[in-house]
Amino acid sequence: xxxxxxxxxxxxxxxxxxxxxxxxxxxxxxxxxxxxxxxxxxxxxxxxxxxxxxxxxxxxxxxxxxxxxxxxxxxxxxxxxxxxxxxxxxxxxxxxxxxxxxxxxxxxxxxxxxxxxxxxxxxxxxxxxxxxxxxxxxxxxxxxxxxxxxxxxxxx
Numbered sequence: 419x420x421x422x423x424x425x426x427x428x429x430x431x432x433x434x435x436x437x438x439x440x441x442x443x444x445x446x447x448x449x450x451x452x453x454x455x456x457x458x459x460x461x462x463x464x465x466x467x468x469x470x471x472x473x474x475x476x477x478x479x480x481x482x483x484x485x486x487x488x489x490x491x492x493x494x495x496x497x498x499x500x501x502x503x504x505x506x507x508x509x510x511x512x513x514x515x516x517x518x519x520x521x522x523x524x525x526x527x528x529x530x531x532x533x534x535x536x537x538x539x540x541x542x543x544x545x546x547x548x549x550x551x552x553x554x555x556x557x558x559x560x561x562x563x564x565x566x567x568x569x570x571x572x573x574x
Contacts, residue, residue, distance in 0.1 A: 431472035435465040
């Protein structure tokens with residue numbers, strides 16, 4: 419029974435029914451109460467028909483699935499034999515390991531390249547900051563040195 423409620427078709431049908439009911443209730447025109455009621459009844463009947471169609475479709479699908487499952491069970495009366503080839507398993511495992519190692523290597527190389535580019539950019543910015551700081555320090559020390567020379571001239 420829960421399979422019936424998990425069906426996307428049933429959920430869509432229920433949603434369509436709810437939308438029709440809401441649209442019927444929210445329809446605003448100058449109709450009399452009898453006309454609104456008739457339209458709501460018509461919408462309800464249409465939604466009921468669609469819901470019946472959806473339920474019928476779901477029932478058919480359930481019956482078809484049951485028949486297919488029964489047929490598959492009947493045709494699978496013999497137990498298949500499983501042959502394990504250790505060489506094939508080892509080859510597959512080695513291939514998978516090599517693929518994983520290659521992917522890991524590519525990821526590490528990408529990370530290293532990205533880190534290197536980031537460090538290079540940070541180094542350039544640090545060097546630029548250092549040059550700016552050195553030039554501002556030099557200009558401030560030369561201006562203070564001029565002030566002391568001027569003071570010496572005045573003292574004489």
